[in-house]
Amino acid sequence: MTTVPHITKDTFVEILQDKDLVQPDDLLIFQTIYSLDKQEASATDLARIIGWSDKNGVVGKIVGLGKRILKKYDIKQRERVDGTKALWDFFFSGYYKGTFFIYQLKPELKEALEECGLTENIKPISLQNAYLFVWKPNKWSQWTDPNNEPYIEKNIEELKNTGKITLMWSCRSHKIIRPGDRAFLAKVGSTPRGIFGSGKVVSEPFLSQHWSGADKDVPKVLIEFDVLLNPEKDPILTIDNLDKGNLAKQQWTPQSSGISIRHEALDELEEEWFEFLRTQKIRYNPFSEITDTKQTFIEGAATQVTQTRYERNVFARNECLKHYGYSCSVCAFNFEKIYGSLGYKFIHVHHLTQVATRKQEYKVDPIQDLRPVCPNCHSMLHKQNPPLTIDELKEIIKK
Incomplete structure (x- = not known):
């Protein structure tokens, strides 16, 4: 096998201008890949962001450009064991992440794009993928039907007591969804229609019996919910509130469960969902720390559930980390620097002021109220009540 080809920045500049x-x-x-975190992505991710039907369009374009370069430039190209040429590695290095191959933009190509002025108006894009799952009460009424066991109330009670609830849900996007992807749950069919749950995917897709009991299997995933409301008893984020900006471009009442949420709509959805939870009177609101001051503990957890609700809210967390980055505010530890890709974007987020000490409702400010901290420092901050300040813990470390 020949070595990976090396193209200089100056040659890339020449190629880009041709x-x-x-x-x-x-x-x-x-x-597109330049705009992403770490400037890397799978062909599937790139196709989804660009708006192409599947990854074949991305792979085809990359291979086509590689072939044209080979005709004009005398560059030794790496060959596979079967003798075919790996044309993608003119432009990228890469690695496998599960079943997905991740392209990483080569530094020389990155510099050439910048020198050619091709990156001046590019805004960063988050690669956070999100999916919309649906519940149709007319199809599965047992979840809230008062004449049957009200499963949703039991699920909400478990979420209240433990901080999470894991449910299995049908998923149309089983070929591309991954553990860690964001999940929203919408009620469709009957009014009120809208979003009443959120969480993250925590399993690979698998086949399981259809919800109707029919003798057939359908793709499903496990979703760990951080918010779950009962549309019969709680307000929900109705589709009337999702008809503006990029939100209006998304289908919020799909026939199939587990469809992809457009990337350009996700940030606006997170903000809308965050503000909805903050302002609505809900029987159990996992982000209403103002009224819930009971100290509920989970075995093995370093912090109180009431202290961590805002911290794990995706919108607040993301805004905090966009501003401060992923190094600990106390000891400066950075997981990616020590553990490589295993530690990529791993960090806790700490609430600077105990909400119970505030005497009135307030709007949380992720920049003013939150800070990234490593798990060790997070535990030490909450070692006493009230918690230590970040500066106090820094002094302890110095001593």
């Missing part, structure tokens, strides 16, 4: 070689879609692929 309109006979580089087509608009080729540039679009490079610019």
Whole structure:
């Protein structure tokens, strides 16, 4: 097998400026991956962000450009064991993440894109994928039917007592969904229609019996919910509130469960969901720390459930980490620097002020109220009540 080809930054500049070689879609692929975290993504992710039907469009464009470069430039290209050429590694290094191959933009190509002025108006894009799951009461009424066991109330009670509830749900996007992806649950069919749950996917897709009991299996995933409301008793985020900006471009009442949420709509959805939970009077609101001051503990947890609710809210957490990054505010430990890709974007988020000490409702400010901290420092901050301040813990470390 030949070595991986090396193209200098100056050669990449020459290639990028050659309109006979580089087509608009080729540039679009490079610019899209440039905009992402760590400037890496799978072909499936790139296709979804760009709006192409599947990854084959991305792979085809990359291979086509590689072939055109080989015709014009005398560059030794790596060959596979079967003798075929790996044309993608002109532009990328890469690795497997589960079953997905991740392309990483080569530094020389990154510098060439910048030098050619092809990155000046590019805004960062989050690769957080999100999916919309649906519940149709007319199809599965047992979840809230008062004449049957009200499962949803038991689920909500478990969430209240333990901080999470894991449920199995049908998933149309079983070929692309992954553990860690964001999940929202919407009620469709009958009014009120809208979002009443959120969480994250915690399993690979698997086959399980259809909810109706029919003798057939359908793809499903496990979802760990951090918010779950009862549409019969609680307000929900109705679709009337999702008809503005990029939210209006998303289908909120799909026929199938587990459809992809558009990337450009996700940040707006997270903000809308956050504000809804903060302002609504809900029987059990996991982010209403103002009224819930009971000290509920989970075995093995370093902090009180009441202290961590805002901390694990996706919108608040993301805004905090966009501003401060992923190094500990106390000891400066950074998981990615020590553990590599295993520690990528791993950090806790700490609430600076105990909400129970505030005398009135307030709007949480992720920049003013939250800080990234490593798990060790997070535990030490909460070692006493009231918690230590970040500066106090820094002094302890110095001593």
